[in-house]
Amino acid sequence: MDRISRIVALSEAFGPSGFEDDAAAIVREELPDYETYTDHMTNVRCEKEPASDKPRVMLDAHLDEVGVIVQAIKPNGTMRFLPLGGWAATSFPTSSFRLRTKDGGFVKAVVASKPPHFMSAEEKNRPLDVANMVLDCGTSSKEETEALGLGVGCPGVPEINCDFDEERGLFYGKAFDDRIGAAAVIDILNQVRDEELPCNVMGSFSTQEEVGERGVLSNAEALKPDVMIAFEGCPADDTFSEEYMIQAGLRKGPMLRHFDVSMITNWRFQKLALDTAREAGIPVQEAVRSGGGTNGAMVNSRAGVPAIVISVPVRYIHSSNCFCTLEDYENAVKLGVEICRRLDWNTVNKL
Ligand SMILES: [Zn+2]
The missing domain is CATH 3.40.630.10 (Zn peptidases)
Structure with missing residues (x-):
């Protein structure tokens, strides 16, 4: 290359x-x-x-x-996770992730936290905490998430394609x-x-x-x-x-x-x-x-x-x-x- x-x-x-x-x-x-x-x-x-x-x-x-690792699957299908490496909690919300399944396949997930519509005033002012965030791959039950090959210990990284702007000599990724x-x-x-x-x-x-x-x-x-x-x-x-x-x-x-x-x-x-x-x-x-x-x-x-x-x-x-x-x-x-x-x-x- x-x-x-x-x-x-x-x-x-x-x-x-x-x-x-x-x-x-x-x-x-x-x-x-x-x-x-x-x-x-x-x-x-x-x-x-x-x-x-x-x-x-x-x-x-x-x-x-830096990435994430799945810690547990909730009954609603979303996943608790821990950061792998030093993340600022503020860098997680709304990011897309690529999770690796147990068979080596990949599933897209987003980092979700409670939408503002459902937050109390106190919740809106609370500092972000990874423990309150989840990875959501669009499923609605634990069984459905597991059926995708996901489970405890599955790792993930941001889902981002790298591009190079030739004119400016600039990499994004x-x-x-x-x-x-x-x-x-x-x-x-x-x-x-x-x-x-x-x-x-x-x-x-x-x-x-x-x-x-x-x-x-x-x-x-x-x-x-x-x-x-x-x-x-x-x-x-x-x-x-x-x-x-x-x-x-x-x-x-x-x-x-x-x-x-x-x-x-x-x-x-x-x-x-x-x-x-x-x-x-x-x-x-x-x-x-x-x-x-x-x-x-x-x-x-x-x-x-x-x-x-x-x-x-x-x-x-x-x-x-x-x-x-x-x-x-x-x-x-x-x-x-x-x-x-x-x-x-x-x-x-x-x-
Ligand atoms: Zn380094």
């Missing part, structure tokens, strides 16, 4: 945390020149030069997206967190396949990030990286921040975070990334985040591996409707390639 079709396919792939099979299948198909290994959590990994003693550079992106990162890692691996690099580049496509960075530990354990670069879709802040606080605006380049609540980035590695961007003429944005958490932090603190996070800004992340741009994506890929060209032992030992 070309890079645009690949991003579209990855965005549309069904893959909430714990159910990443379809996204993993695309990754494997798009890395035809690599021998990939998939473990029982559906983490996918590969390396360019397995036999070399060059520094081991792990390029990671997570395969899972779901799951850019972190399929845009997965696309970037695929792109980098394919670009450097035949290039002589000073490091052994390794791909890590990890699962269950959105529920606590679980899968990446399995990849890190197997790949034993000396250095890690996490590729992410990060929340864009340019539509609701004051100008001076914008650190992840669309079309301003990938974001390099110095700090979030899970990691203080190794400043030497961060400086290498910033110097590399400047020398190569790649725009970047620098951020200090009061929230956040990435696979980079997990590998950094568990294994003492220097890690940076290169993020493509995504508007309205962790909701059904997101935007990101081709130019930010391309600059993230460029930066990743340029950094890999500089990671020889001499440089890695000084990080």
